[in-house]
Amino acid sequence: MIAMGAKGFFTDTTVCIGCKACEVACKEWNQLPDDGMFFTAMSYDNTVSLGASTWRHVAFIERPVPLGGQTTAHGISWLFMSDVCKHCQRAGCLENCPTGAIVRTEFGSVYVQPDVCNGCGYCIAGCPFGVIDRRAGDGRAWKCTLCYDRLRGGLEPACAKACPTDSIRFGDVDELRATARARLEQLHARGVTEAYLYGEDAARQPGTEGLNAFFLLVDRPEAYNLPPDPVVPTRKIAPAWLSLAAAALGMAAAAVGAVASSQERGHS
Amino acid sequence: MSDRGSVAAEARTAGEPRHVDPEVGLLVGEAAQQRVPAERAEEGAPPYAVWDRSVAREERAAADTTYYDRPVIKEPVWIWTVPLYFHAGGAAGAAAVLGAVAQGVERRRLGRLVTRCRWMGAVGSALGSGLLISDLGRPERFLNMLRVFRPTSPMSVGSWLLAGVGALSGASAVLASSDGLLGRAGDAAAYGAGLLGMPLAGYTAVLISQTAVPAWQEARRSLPVVFMGSAMAAAASLLALAPLGPREEDAVRRFGMVGQIASLAGMLAVEREVSRIERVGAPLRRGPVAALWNAARAAEVAALLLSGFPGRSRPRRTAAALLGTAAALGLRFAVFLLGRASARDPRATFHQQRAGRGAAEVTGTAGVASPAGDGGEAATSAEG
Ligand code: SF4
Numbered sequence: 001m002i003a004m005g006a007k008g009f010f011t012d013t014t015v016c017i018g019c020k021a022c023e024v025a026c027k028e029w030n031q032l033p034d035d036g037m038f039f040t041a042m043s044y045d046n047t048v049s050l051g052a053s054t055w056r057h058v059a060f061i062e063r064p065v066p067l068g069g070q071t072t073a074h075g076i077s078w079l080f081m082s083d084v085c086k087h088c089q090r091a092g093c094l095e096n097c098p099t100g101a102i103v104r105t106e107f108g109s110v111y112v113q114p115d116v117c118n119g120c121g122y123c124i125a126g127c128p129f130g131v132i133d134r135r136a137g138d139g140r141a142w143k144c145t146l147c148y149d150r151l152r153g154g155l156e157p158a159c160a161k162a163c164p165t166d167s168i169r170f171g172d173v174d175e176l177r178a179t180a181r182a183r184l185e186q187l188h189a190r191g192v193t194e195a196y197l198y199g200e201d202a203a204r205q206p207g208t209e210g211l212n213a214f215f216l217l218v219d220r221p222e223a224y225n226l227p228p229d230p231v232v233p234t235r236k237i238a239p240a241w242l243s244l245a246a247a248a249l250g251m252a253a254a255a256v257g258a259v260a261s262s263q264e265r266g267h268s
Numbered sequence: 269m270s271d272r273g274s275v276a277a278e279a280r281t282a283g284e285p286r287h288v289d290p291e292v293g294l295l296v297g298e299a300a301q302q303r304v305p306a307e308r309a310e311e312g313a314p315p316y317a318v319w320d321r322s323v324a325r326e327e328r329a330a331a332d333t334t335y336y337d338r339p340v341i342k343e344p345v346w347i348w349t350v351p352l353y354f355h356a357g358g359a360a361g362a363a364a365v366l367g368a369v370a371q372g373v374e375r376r377r378l379g380r381l382v383t384r385c386r387w388m389g390a391v392g393s394a395l396g397s398g399l400l401i402s403d404l405g406r407p408e409r410f411l412n413m414l415r416v417f418r419p420t421s422p423m424s425v426g427s428w429l430l431a432g433v434g435a436l437s438g439a440s441a442v443l444a445s446s447d448g449l450l451g452r453a454g455d456a457a458a459y460g461a462g463l464l465g466m467p468l469a470g471y472t473a474v475l476i477s478q479t480a481v482p483a484w485q486e487a488r489r490s491l492p493v494v495f496m497g498s499a500m501a502a503a504a505s506l507l508a509l510a511p512l513g514p515r516e517e518d519a520v521r522r523f524g525m526v527g528q529i530a531s532l533a534g535m536l537a538v539e540r541e542v543s544r545i546e547r548v549g550a551p552l553r554r555g556p557v558a559a560l561w562n563a564a565r566a567a568e569v570a571a572l573l574l575s576g577f578p579g580r581s582r583p584r585r586t587a588a589a590l591l592g593t594a595a596a597l598g599l600r601f602a603v604f605l606l607g608r609a610s611a612r613d614p615r616a617t618f619h620q621q622r623a624g625r626g627a628a629e630v631t632g633t634a635g636v637a638s639p640a641g642d643g644g645e646a647a648t649s650a651e652g
Contacts, residue, residue: 031297033285033304042336049338053302059335092480098424099409100416114301118412119405121345122423125479125611130341137305139405145298194639205637207627221637222618225335229626229636233478233485234420236630240474240488247496247530248466251362254500254526255369259378262519 006108007151008212009160009168010176011082012183013224014195016167018044018058018080025162026056029147043078049225050083052135055144056159057083059224067218069191081224082159082168085110085131085144086199087212090232093143096126101141108173108212109146117141128208128230146212173212177201180216187216194218198226207231332615340614341480344607346403351604353399354472355597357430358499359506360392361469364437366503366523368462370516371455381516382458383444384507389437389461393430400430422475429468436461470496476607482548482620483610484603490537491603497534498596500527501568505592508585517585521575524592528572531599535565542606545623547616551609557602564598567591 026032032053040046043060050057061079066072087109094102094110101116102123112123112132119139123132132143147157155161160170169176177200187195195218197204199211207230221228285304288295295301334340367385370378401410413427436457443454473495477488484491504524512520543549551557574588610616620626622636 029297031286031288031295031300033299033302034287040336042338045336053299053304061335095418095420096423096478098416098418098421098427099412100418101412116409116412116415117406118409120413120423121403121405122421122475122479124342125344125476125481128341128480130339130480133342134345134405135302135304138303140302141405142299142302147298149298196637196639198637205627206631206633217637217639219639220333222333222340222614223335225338225340225614226637227340227617227621227626228638229621229624229628230480231627231630233480235627236485237422237474237478237488240477240492243489244467244470244474244492244496247470247492250530251365251469251496251500251527252369252466254530255366255523256373258366258522258526259370259373259519262515262522264515 005172005174006212007146007171008087008108008173008176008214009084009157009170010180010200010214010216011084012167012169012180012216013079013081014187014192014216014218015165016058016080016082017165018060018078019164020047020058021162021164022056022082022159022168023047023054023058025158026144027053029150029158030055030145050085050131050133050143052133052138052142055084055142059083061219061223063219063223068193068195079219079223081215081217082163083224083226084159084213085146086129086208086214087144087146088232089202089209089212090235091208092126092128092232092234093123093132093141095232095234096122098122105146105148107146107148107151109148109151110143111145111148112141112143114140114142126233128227128232130225176214180214183216192218199230205230207235334614334618337614339612340617341611343611344479344481345405346604348601349399349403351600352597353396353403354495354600354604355498355502356392356399357396357426357472358469358495358596358600359502360389360396360433360437361429361465361467362496362499362503362523362527363388363392363507364433364458364461364465365469366507366520368459368465370519371458375455378513378516378519380512381507381519383441384510384512385503386437386441386444386454386458386461388503388506389433389465390441393434393437397430397434422471422478426468426471426475429464429471432464433461433468436464469499476603479607480617481607481611482545482613482616483542483551484607486544486548486620486625487538487541490534490541494531494534494538494599494603497527497529497531498599500524501531501571501592502596503527505571505589505596508589508592511582517580521580521585525572525575528568528592528595531596532565532568532572535561535599538603545616545620545625547613547619548610550613550616551606555609557605557609560598560605561602564595564602567595567598571595 045060047057059081063077067077091110101113105111117140156170160168199205199214202209363385371382418424440454440458470492473491476484507520571591
């Protein structure tokens with residue numbers, strides 16, 4: 001394996017136009033099956049969420065307030081965000097996986113090996129972002145692979161390639177961070193003071209120790225269905241193991257006490 | 269050519285969900301082998317109720333934003349066999365412990381109890397494994413559970429524990445009536461099963477706590493006590509269903525009562541832990557989960573009273589055992605459904621993290637991400 005810096009995405013939501021080219025490119029390249037066709041009445045979002053067969057999802061948020069530094073006749077703003085697996089530095093899915101099916105690749109991405117996964121579902125409950133899922137009929141867990149096959153062939157992921165506004169940028173995470181910070185400064189200078197970066201490093205998002213796919217947002221994370229302070233569940237679990245140890249010792253003590261104090265005389 | 273033909277055939281039987289004409293396009297993408305049912309209907313209803321309300325007209329308080337009220341995390345996909353396994357595996361672990369202790373303290377006079385505990389450990393583990401395998405998306409790959417040992421994954425730890433207790437209890441049960449070297453090997457196996465049975469009885473509490481599900485995460489300190497106590501009660505109730513010697517029955521009764529008291533105390537602690545955040549504790553206050561939770565508690569109290577008062581007639585003992593089993597089962601299902609309800613509510617996650625009980629609880633930093641000038645605590649104070 002070639003040693004190299006982690007690869008990832010910087011998704012700048014301020015230039016996303018909601019065209020869903022990324023969703024389509026992802027489905028096409030990975031030959032993902034469809035999820036059924038229906039309308040949801042959620043703005044223009046009929047995809048709803050990421051899932052086993054949806055590895056990119058564009059969120060549509062219609063707000064009754066304008067964007068900072070903007071003057072529009074009706075005082076509204078329409079936000080879009082192309083969501084994806086975050087390829088967390090500390091990934092809940094990976095740390096929960098009991099079979100070793102989920103691995104960290106040479107690109108720093110988190111990859112589910114479909115030939116190993118036995119569909120236990122523990123990764124699904126372990127992901128703080130609700131990304132990975134199992135599909136009925138298939139039985140295995142699926143999510144974005146960061147286009148592992150394309151990266152091996154020296155190509156960028158299909159979504160980044162298709163994005164017409166460069167809202168989705170692919171590259172070395174270190175370089176993406178610099179790009180993102182420069183873009184943030186530019187936006188602040190233009191009066192979009194609410195712009196901020198989400199999950200760009202361990203300092204900004206200590207619970208996951210940073211995301212390899214991070215975002216520039218202009219509203220609360222909740223508006224985009226992102227958790228405000230996500231944490232890999234493993235980091236919080238030490239007290240549970242301690243409780244378990246105490247309870248197990250208590251059970252052993254109770255067994256000794258019950259056997260030692262038990263009496264021969266029957267009442268029946 | 270034949271390879272391509274079979275892929276094409278599979279695509280046709282799968283209802284061609286990729287809309288790729290297999291005569292023209294090759295199915296070789298990363299997800300080309302993802303199977304979907306031929307009939308959409310087999311997948312059940314769409315993942316949400318379409319048109320059930322007009323979102324556009326919905327009042328959206330800025331301080332309590334969600335994304336169209338859609339869940340932020342995925343609901344656990346586990347089916348009913350999983351809480352049933354919590355019960356069976358817990359009982360197997362607790363029985364292995366009780367059996368090992370009885371064997372160490374009074375092997376000669378408690379022989380029947382020792383043997384029955386060995387069988388319970390073996391049968392419980394086997395049954396539990398079956399329940400877990402039936403929940404897998406790819407049951408034929410169940411052996412992959414023992415492909416690696418991953419200490420960060422309670423499910424991996426638990427798989428090894430379950431395999432260990434099953435094998436050791438099974439061996440000791442088969443050797444229960446042997447003497448000499450074989451008998452001693454059986455005794456050693458039973459001690460080993462008892463040792464591994466200690467964590468096996470309650471590790472499932474750690475397993476569900478290590479998820480993004482808000483209620484399970486919040487209750488991570490008290491759930492192990494509930495599960496351990498429930499496992500003791502489950503084992504004792506099952507052991508009490510068939511006659512043993514008077515002294516043995518008394519030991520089982522005492523063991524079960526300690527378990528019931530522990531699980532009742534643990535339930536109170538769980539209620540306290542989850543109600544720190546209004547939205548996280550909501551399913552335990554009203555609705556079907558609360559009803560099941562309270563029914564399980566009532567049954568547990570009744571079982572405890574029945575076995576606590578003097579006088580032990582056979583019908584009364586049986587009634588206590590049945591009530592105890594129902595209580596333990598009801599409790600496992602209530603905890604399971606609590607997690608499912610909690611995962612469906614995006615506000616449970618959002619409020620928990622806004623209140624500083626997300627990553628901030630362990631990292632000590634205020635990591636909540638928000639635009640500049642946005643009152644980070646607004647969501648919590650808006651709860652009222
Ligand atoms: S976002 Fe979820 S699925 Fe993606 S790496 Fe992180 S934990 Fe795993």
